[in-house]
Structure formats: C-alpha cells, structure tokens
Amino acid sequence: MTNVITSKDNQKVKLAASLKLKKNRESTGLFLCEGSKNLEMAFKANCVKIIFTKIDLKLPKNCEAEIYKVNDEIIDKLSSEKNPEGVVFVCEKIEHNIDSKKYNKIVYLDEITDPGNLGTIIRTALALKYDAVVLSKNCVDIYNEKTIAASKGSIFFMPTFYADLEEFKDKTIYVSSLNNNPIDLNKIQKTTNFVLVLGNESHGVSEKSLSLATYVVKIDISDKIDSLNVAVAAGILMNYLA
Amino acid sequence: MTNVITSKDNQKVKLAASLKLKKNRESTGLFLCEGSKNLEMAFKANCVKIIFTKIDLKLPKNCEAEIYKVNDEIIDKLSSEKNPEGVVFVCEKIEHNIDSKKYNKIVYLDEITDPGNLGTIIRTALALKYDAVVLSKNCVDIYNEKTIAASKGSIFFMPTFYADLEEFKDKTIYVSSLNNNPIDLNKIQKTTNFVLVLGNESHGVSEKSLSLATYVVKIDISDKIDSLNVAVAAGILMNYLA
DSSP states (O other): OOEEOOOTTSHHHHHHHHTTSHHHHHHHSEEEEEOHHHHHHHHHTTOEEEEEESSOOOOOTTOOSEEEEOOHHHHHHHOOSSSOOSEEEEEEOOOOOOOGGGOSEEEEEESOOOHHHHHHHHHHHHHTTOSEEEEOTTSOOTTOHHHHHHHTTGGGTSOEEEOOGGGGTTSEEEEEOSSSSOEEGGGSOOOSSEEEEEEBTTTBSOHHHHHTOSEEEEOOOOTTSSOOOHHHHHHHHHHHHO | OOEEOOOTTOHHHHHHHHTTSHHHHHHHSEEEEEOHHHHHHHHHTTOEEEEEESSOOOOOTTOOSEEEEOOHHHHHHHOOSSSOOSEEEEEEOOOOOOOGGGOSEEEEESSOOOHHHHHHHHHHHHHTTOSEEEEOTTSOOTTOHHHHHHHTTGGGTSOEEEOOGGGGTTSEEEEEOSSSSOEEGGGSOOOSSEEEEEOBTTTBSOHHHHHTOSEEEEOOOOTTSSOOOHHHHHHHHHHHHO
C-alpha cells in the first residue's frame, strides 16, 4: 500500500533530509540515495527502507520498504540533483566483511577527498572485478551523496570499508606515485593477491603508504602536465594489474 | 602597470562575465579561465588577454596582458568555483591545425555531453602523449568553464577541434562499444596511426561511428554493472593503445 505525504515538514521527510549530513548518517546507520536505476540496484542489495516518489516504480515482489507518494516540493527538498528524476530513498548502510584475508584484489585509497573521484573508483573496481575498495580514515565519506551518484549503484555491491593499510601487509602492495623513485608499470611483477594504493588528489600518497610499498609504480606521463586525474590513474592501474 | 577596478559594473568585468555564455565566447573568440596554475599554463600558450586578481601573481617578462587588481565581489561574480583562489582571466581561443594527416594518435569524442568528462579526457590525452582530441559537432563546448577546470590547463597545449570522423578514415579506427559484437582489447592489432572513438555517456557511439570502425573494441567488465565512466574507459583504452 502506498501512502501520500504532502508536507515537507512530515517527520519521515525530515528524517530523510537530515541524512544529507554525515553525523546523522553515522548516528542512524542510514543514508540517502536517488534515481530509479540506483533503486533497482539497492533492491538487489536488500537495503531499501523508505521510498519517496512522484513517479511510477517497478517494485520487486515482497518489497518491504515503506513507500510514499510525494510532490515536487518534497522531491526538491530531498534531491541533490539539478533535474531530479523523481524518486529519492533511504537505505540502511551495508555491513561488509572486513577480514583482509577474504579479499585478493584490493584498491586502497589514501586520503581521497573528492566524493566524485571516490564514487568513480568504486564503480571502476566493481566493473574490473576487484574484491574490495578500502579507505584510509581521512578519506571522504562513502555515503556522501556525490559519491553515491558517481558510483552509479556500485556502492550496493562493492565491499567498501575503512582500515589501515598495515592490515594488508601480507599482500603485494603497489603504491602509485610520480615521486619516490617509482618504476614503470611494465617492469613490475604481477601477482594475484595484491593491494593497489592511490593517494590524495593534491599531495599524493602518505609516507606511511610508501614505507609499506612492495613496489612504487607510475604511469609514464608527458612532462607538459603534472598528473592524471586520480580516478583515471586508478582505472589504468587497475586494468593493468587485473 | 596594474590598474584597480572596484565596481562590478565596469565594462571589462561585464565583458568577462558575459563569457560564461557560449554564444558570447563564439562571437568574441574569447573565453574565461581561473586559478594561478591555469594562468601559468596559459602564459606558456601565449593567449592571456585580461587578468582580474586579488592575489599577487608571478608574471612572465614582457607580459602583454591587461592586469586589474579587483575585490572579492568581482572575483565572486567572475569565478565559477565555490572557493575561488582569487585570479580570473580572459584568454583568446587557440587556433589548432586541423589537418588530419598531421596527427597520428587521436582521440575522437562522439557526442560527449558532460564538460567534466571532456576536460578529464583532454588532460589524459595530453598526459599519455596523444596528438589531438577531436570532437563531433554535438559535443559539449571545449571552452565551457567546467571543461576548462577539469582539464587542469591541458586545454592550452592539446590540439582540440571539431571535425567529422570521416576525415580520419585513412587511419585505423578503434570504436569503443559494449554492444555491436566488440572484440576484447587484447585481440586487436595495435598500430601507430589511429583514432580511438568514445561515445555518449548514456547511449554510446553513433551508428555512423560504428560504420567507420576498423575494430569495435570493449573493455571486459563485470555483469554487475552497465558500464565504466567514459573518462575512465578513455584512460584505459588510451593507455593500452599508446
């Protein structure tokens, strides 16, 4: 059964809107998401709690989410898109197994701060069949709305969690850096049980990551430009090592 | 000599602000750019006309640009960043040689509509030593402010222009597509005189591009997700073919 909400001061709407802030996502264990394509993927991950929609939806059998028909004003309040599709929903955060031994092909992000980059890297990792995306504590929030938008639903399937790189030191660790005497990609030995480390958009990887590196690697680039975009560099390295 | 402008209704400021619209960029042959790093690269390309700044700048000898000291209000009017660095400048569009025979390694973009993707692809092309980025007529504007921001100054060095793919039919044409019976990357024959074609973010490459393909190629991705981000796919393919 679908109920109707007409006021943007409704408690459910207020709860959903509060999830735009990280502290509220942390205290509730919930996050906000939007779009029918993302919803389809969230249903598969079985984590949808509340749906606010002004469009007709294709719902799975035995859908247990609360569903509310809402107006443009409520969609505009909840959406972070310029031209919202018309469906915004609340999900429960997904708990992932954080046992490092469970995963063979890992991408480790060392202080990635741009949510779009993070979402794009999670999308690429899922596409290229990596096992997990692990984040240093100072990375941007996985459940930031821009991360979720850029991830194109991959956030629902890709094991993603925060941990220290040290927990993976039994694996081959490839650290991407243009400094610190890196070697060219085609000169490294490939393995099947490894971590690929990418660093911050401005200042690169941390000293700690460098100290744990089995190989410091680089993509050979022109001297006309400082660096590649980190999500592009991640894609090239992930594809090469996969 | 540096002059001071205090009013945001000043004619030079109005001219600069008008360049946020494509039609005004087209009628004047000028475009707007910002940030000291971009300015440094624009100086090397010798295309800077007017600078508005509230910060101290390192200027090249014989700098011929007009320079105006301005206040926060004017910077805010001209900037498209949330936290502007404090320098915005007007450049003359760069004329590139559009003779297809001059270039060996080309990226061709078939209706790319996201300016961030376009800027990132131009940045990657410069980094990976491609010779030109060529755009179909229905691509987003090269001089869109978000394209310029994402290009990180590469726009000043990378030959970038609009043309039909047909003009390049004497080269090997690799068309990236997940449909139309693509073959895996590692099964193609690499050449040194080629065009790599990437398609629209939603509906991929056009029928016309497909009809001109020497090879339709794909990156092997998981069935858990529809596609890679186009700038990431471009990076992986550019690196593989380079």
